[in-house]
Amino acid sequence: MQLDNRKKEVLHAIVDDYVSTNEPVGSKSLIERYNFNVSSATLRNDMAELEHMGLIEKPHTSAGRIPSDKGYREYVNSLMTIEELSPKEQLEIEKRIDSSVDEVTDLIKNATHTLSETTGFVSLAMSPRLKKSFLKQLKILMIEPGKALVVMVLSAGVVKDKVVRIPNFLSDEQIMKISGAIEKSLTGKPLDEITLVTVETAGKSTDVPEPLLKQVLYEAYAAIKQADELNIYLEGEHRMLSLPDFSSLGRARDLLGTLSDSGMVAGYVNEMENAAREQGNDDSFMIRIGQEIALEGLDDCSFITATYNLTDSVSGNIGVIGPKRMLYSKVISQIDFVKKKLNKEMQRFT
Amino acid sequence: MQLDNRKKEVLHAIVDDYVSTNEPVGSKSLIERYNFNVSSATLRNDMAELEHMGLIEKPHTSAGRIPSDKGYREYVNSLMTIEELSPKEQLEIEKRIDSSVDEVTDLIKNATHTLSETTGFVSLAMSPRLKKSFLKQLKILMIEPGKALVVMVLSAGVVKDKVVRIPNFLSDEQIMKISGAIEKSLTGKPLDEITLVTVETAGKSTDVPEPLLKQVLYEAYAAIKQADELNIYLEGEHRMLSLPDFSSLGRARDLLGTLSDSGMVAGYVNEMENAAREQGNDDSFMIRIGQEIALEGLDDCSFITATYNLTDSVSGNIGVIGPKRMLYSKVISQIDFVKKKLNKEMQRFT
DNA sequence: TGTTGGCACTCAAAGGGATAGAGTGCTAAT
DNA sequence: ATTAGCACTCTATCCCTTTGAGTGCCAACA
Numbered sequence: 001m002q003l004d005n006r007k008k009e010v011l012h013a014i015v016d017d018y019v020s021t022n023e024p025v026g027s028k029s030l031i032e033r034y035n036f037n038v039s040s041a042t043l044r045n046d047m048a049e050l051e052h053m054g055l056i057e058k059p060h061t062s063a064g065r066i067p068s069d070k071g072y073r074e075y076v077n078s079l080m081t082i083e084e085l086s087p088k089e090q091l092e093i094e095k096r097i098d099s100s101v102d103e104v105t106d107l108i109k110n111a112t113h114t115l116s117e118t119t120g121f122v123s124l125a126m127s128p129r130l131k132k133s134f135l136k137q138l139k140i141l142m143i144e145p146g147k148a149l150v151v152m153v154l155s156a157g158v159v160k161d162k163v164v165r166i167p168n169f170l171s172d173e174q175i176m177k178i179s180g181a182i183e184k185s186l187t188g189k190p191l192d193e194i195t196l197v198t199v200e201t202a203g204k205s206t207d208v209p210e211p212l213l214k215q216v217l218y219e220a221y222a223a224i225k226q227a228d229e230l231n232i233y234l235e236g237e238h239r240m241l242s243l244p245d246f247s248s249l250g251r252a253r254d255l256l257g258t259l260s261d262s263g264m265v266a267g268y269v270n271e272m273e274n275a276a277r278e279q280g281n282d283d284s285f286m287i288r289i290g291q292e293i294a295l296e297g298l299d300d301c302s303f304i305t306a307t308y309n310l311t312d313s314v315s316g317n318i319g320v321i322g323p324k325r326m327l328y329s330k331v332i333s334q335i336d337f338v339k340k341k342l343n344k345e346m347q348r349f350t
Numbered sequence: 351m352q353l354d355n356r357k358k359e360v361l362h363a364i365v366d367d368y369v370s371t372n373e374p375v376g377s378k379s380l381i382e383r384y385n386f387n388v389s390s391a392t393l394r395n396d397m398a399e400l401e402h403m404g405l406i407e408k409p410h411t412s413a414g415r416i417p418s419d420k421g422y423r424e425y426v427n428s429l430m431t432i433e434e435l436s437p438k439e440q441l442e443i444e445k446r447i448d449s450s451v452d453e454v455t456d457l458i459k460n461a462t463h464t465l466s467e468t469t470g471f472v473s474l475a476m477s478p479r480l481k482k483s484f485l486k487q488l489k490i491l492m493i494e495p496g497k498a499l500v501v502m503v504l505s506a507g508v509v510k511d512k513v514v515r516i517p518n519f520l521s522d523e524q525i526m527k528i529s530g531a532i533e534k535s536l537t538g539k540p541l542d543e544i545t546l547v548t549v550e551t552a553g554k555s556t557d558v559p560e561p562l563l564k565q566v567l568y569e570a571y572a573a574i575k576q577a578d579e580l581n582i583y584l585e586g587e588h589r590m591l592s593l594p595d596f597s598s599l600g601r602a603r604d605l606l607g608t609l610s611d612s613g614m615v616a617g618y619v620n621e622m623e624n625a626a627r628e629q630g631n632d633d634s635f636m637i638r639i640g641q642e643i644a645l646e647g648l649d650d651c652s653f654i655t656a657t658y659n660l661t662d663s664v665s666g667n668i669g670v671i672g673p674k675r676m677l678y679s680k681v682i683s684q685i686d687f688v689k690k691k692l693n694k695e696m697q698r699f700t
Numbered sequence: 701t702g703t704t705g706g707c708a709c710t711c712a713a714a715g716g717g718a719t720a721g722a723g724t725g726c727t728a729a730t
Numbered sequence: 731a732t733t734a735g736c737a738c739t740c741t742a743t744c745c746c747t748t749t750g751a752g753t754g755c756c757a758a759c760a
Contacts, residue, residue, distance in 0.1 A: 026723050039733050044724070062723050062740040102513045141489060143503050147452075151501065151511075153493050161501075163452045163509055237587070238606035241599060249597055256588035256606075376752050389704050394753070412711045412752050 003053075008079060009036070010046050011055055015067050015075045019325050022244050024064030069290035072302070072324055076287055082329045085337050093118060093337055099345045104128070104158055104310065107349075109233055111318060111342045116236030118334050121322035122259065124305075126269055127231040130154060131192035132313035138186065140179035140220065142172050148216075150223035154191070156310045157349035160227040164219035167212045177206045178216050191228045196221045232266035234259060245300055245323035254297030259321070268295055269305065269317055284339075285332065286317075290324050300324055304331060306339040310346050318342065353403075358429060359386070360396050361405055365417050365425045369675050372594050374414030419640035422652070422674055426637055432679045435687050443468060443687055449695045454478070454508055454660065457699075459583055461668060461692045466586030468684050471672030472609065474655075476619055477581040480504060481542035482663035488536065490529035490570065492522050498566075500573035504541070506660045507699035510577040514569035517562045527556045528566050541578045546571045582616035584609060595650055595673035604647030609671070618645055619655065619667055634689075635682065636667075640674050650674055654681060656689040660696050668692065 003011070013034045017025045027040040027047060036043060047065055050056045055071035058064075067075065085093075096114040101107050108125050116123035137153040146168040151161045166175070185202035186194060199221040203213055237259050246252040259265060272286055288303040298321070305319030319335055353361070363384045367375045377390040377397060386393060397415055400406045405421035408414075417425065435443075446464040451457050458475050466473035487503035496518040501511045516525070535552035536544060549571040553563055587609050596602040609615060622636055638653040648671070655669030669685055 024723090028723075038731095041733050041735090042731080045732085048725080058724085060740065062721095062738085064723065102515060137491070137493070139491060141487070141501060141503075143487070143507070143509065147507070149501065149503070149509055151491060151499065153491075153499070157493070157497070159493065159499055159511070159513055161509070161511060165452060236610070238603065238610045241603040241606060247599055249591060249599065249602075252599075252602070253588065253591040256591060260586070260588045374752090378752075388702095391704050391706090392702080395703085398754080408753085410711060412709085412750095414752065 003074075006036075006038075007046050007050060009034075010043060011050055011067070011071060011074060012079045014047075014050075014056055014065055015071065015079070018066050019327055022325065024059055024066050026064035029064070067324075069292065069324070072289045072328075073292075076289070076328055080329045082333055085333050089118075089334075090337060093334070094341060097338070097341055097345065099348075104156070104346065104349050107342065107345055108316070108318070111338050112233045112235050115318065115320060115335065115338050116239065118338075119320050119322060119331055120236075120239055120242075121320045121326070121331070122234065122236045122240060123318075123320045124232060124234045124265065124269070125318040126266065126273075126316045127233075128156065128158065128310045128314045128316040129230065130156075130158065130228040130314060132190050133158065133228075133311070134188050134190045135183075135186050135194070135224070136188075138179065138183045138220070138224075140175050140182075140216070142170075142175050145169070148175060148219075150220055152224065152227055154227065155350075156314050158310075160223075162223040162226055164223055166216050166219060170208075170212055170216070174206075174208050174212075175216070178203055178208060178213065178220075181206050182217075182220055191224065194221075194224055199224070230266055230270060232262050232269070234262050234265065240323075243323050245325055251297070251300060255301070258295050258297040265295070268293075272305070273307075273317060285335075286319075287328075287332075302326060302328075304328075304335060306335050308339050308342045308346070311350050353424075356386075356388075357396050357400060359384075360393060361400055361417070361421060361424060362429045364397075364400075364406055364415055365421065365429070368416050369677055372675065374409055374416050376414035379414070417674075419642065419674070422639045422678075423642075426639070426678055430679045432683055432686075435683050439468075439684075440687060443684070444691060447688070447691055447695065449698075454506070454696065454699050457692065457695055458666070458668070461688050462583045462585050465668065465670060465685065465688050466589065468688075469670050469672060469681055470586075470589055470592075471670045471676070471681075472584065472586045472590060473668075473670045474582060474584045474615065474619070475668040476616065476623075476666045477583075478506065478508070478660045478664050478666040479580065480506075480508065480578040480664060482540050483508065483578075483661070484538050484540045485533075485536050485544070485574070486538075488529065488533045488570070488574075490525050490532075490566070492520075492525050495519070498525060498569075500570055502574065502577055504577065505700075506664050508660075510573075512573040512576055514573055516566050516569060520558075520562055520566070524556075524558050524562075525566070528553055528558060528563065528570075531556050532567075532570055541574065544571075544574055549574070580616055580620060582612050582619070584612050584615065590673075593673050595675055601647070601650060605651070608645050608647040615645070618643075622655070623657075623667060635685075636669075637682075652676060652678075654678075654685060656685050658689050658692045658696070661700050 013030055014025045027043040030043055031040045054068055055074055056065040057068045093114060097110050112123045112125040133154045133156050135152060136155055139151045141149045143149055146165060147163060148166045149161055149163055153159050182199060182202045199217050203217045237256055240246050240255060241252055246255060276286055284307050286305045290299055293301060293303050300323060301321050302324050303321050305317040307315050308318055309315045318339055320331060363380055364375045377393040380393055381390045404418055405424055406415040407418045443464060447460050462473045462475040483504045483506050485502060486505055489501045491499045493499055496515060497513060498516045499511055499513055503509050532549060532552045549567050553567040587606055590596050590605060591602055596605060626636055634656050636655045640649055643653050650673060651671050652674050653671050655667040657665050658668055659665045668689055670681060
């Protein structure tokens, strides 16, 4: 069945009304608040059909209607119109994202913080996916006998390091040789093309004795692999407690319980991103509504992320988790604006 | 007024009972559940006096009594006896604190995580106070023109780094000279004795031209200062939502709202620590109950921390924030055991 | 003087209607 | 296709009563 024009308007109005009042919407209040030139009985018929199509539902027999997940989905896909933020709002965001930081990570944390404050919801960002970035420098510094620090500088101005154990009696000089050899042969290589074999081959040119060498090479390899692990920054969980949507302790507990496992959330975002890429979905937004989200306790939430770019091939995600009952157009423009600002500021680092 | 023996027992029983049942305790149930060889009327008299002394209070006229902050305080100071954890519990904790990590920070995070899981409350740890640790190494690595990485190795095996901006046309060689000069003259100095002047003096021995030199020295100084900033690790906020003590949305919101500002919590812990030191309070535990905690929304909480030691002069705090209505002796032994385990594992790093 | 049984009193919590009101579906007329 | 009208449904709210655990106080007792 197709949605005729009026039915679209009705659904639109129901979503708008429910989002702003948090009350199930009845045919009468719809007539009162919106300019439909028909009677409430007509709307009742329309609403019955919308319900039949699964776009709206009743909490109980004698209540008004609320949008279903499918209804929100229809709203988001075809009905809403996105407006730009007002200059004032834009300024507010620009001001908050402090751009004087020296590391990309701080910039991302900053943006996440801003997003949570401006939307009033939970915000999150993934660290950049560094697989496609390449090694610009790799140094191994001796910290003390048996311990060294592997420092890597990646394209896109990201610096990573890791403390590793090395054989006790390796000399400073030997370490520097190994470090130099690795750097010489791996510089310019994307991280996802560096394997244990590549690293071991790189180390062969040194005259360091085999077993010692091997351990160091392994540790260096592990450090490189760790560098492209994903981090997630989550912020503003407590804000959900102020929303009427989570006034039931049970829901709130489930939600925050799930969010507390940031690794799990990170994994999910990553999956979503990969799935979207495979589908060739190059929409810059990913929107998941209610049950579409495969995480426990997020049934009443919507999950919206955008992709930011650090370089052409290095990107990450930033977005929010809020109640399904949100002002989608507003929140999407906020995310979009933060993302754009982030992209702009990131140019300084590349 | 002094507490005679029976009154002590009564208070003890009231706290125990209230902690385990979460119900105000009446004179009759006290008689039923504990072996007082007197009548309920006698206990009523005692309870009236305990109330008069401010140790217990009534939620309303016809309810039983619950301990007041002062009552809990008395309980903690004089009444409770701390038992060791059972071997099984000890094993459980030892197993969870994964000691195979390579950095102190990870070890601390680990311990924090374990503490939250075993107590079921919010756990927190402060990073070690590094003011008294000394510089073992300082290297400045050129990342790209205009940007360098300052890497510091501190006594106690802590590694810190910071990306800094430097003048664009400084050469690799010049940077190395400066780096060497700073390292040479500051190695072995405690962080809190390093000032901008010390750093600038150290740099004088190089032949790098004045204005360029000055900027690098300033950035190096800033990096050193940043190294002794305190971090806080907070975990398990969501667990508070499962406690009946925070079944009111309002309380839960206030609590999590405050905890979400981790900088503020860190500042408070630090204040507490300093105050304790000034008073020469060398109890290894700091316990704050209810209103004693100068943080909004923690009126129904107790805040217990212990001090761990990375070296003789470098220490930090680890502990929990839970409901006032907690099994103090149990929680304290849990914190104590985690602290001891942490101390033991930390020896590997020093 | 400390202890006890007895008793009137208090108050939150739980249960049970009754009522109001917003909303619905259906039908018959337009 | 639209509308007015109407009977029906169901929650939320208010109010009233009952229940029961607990208290304070008094007079008697050891």
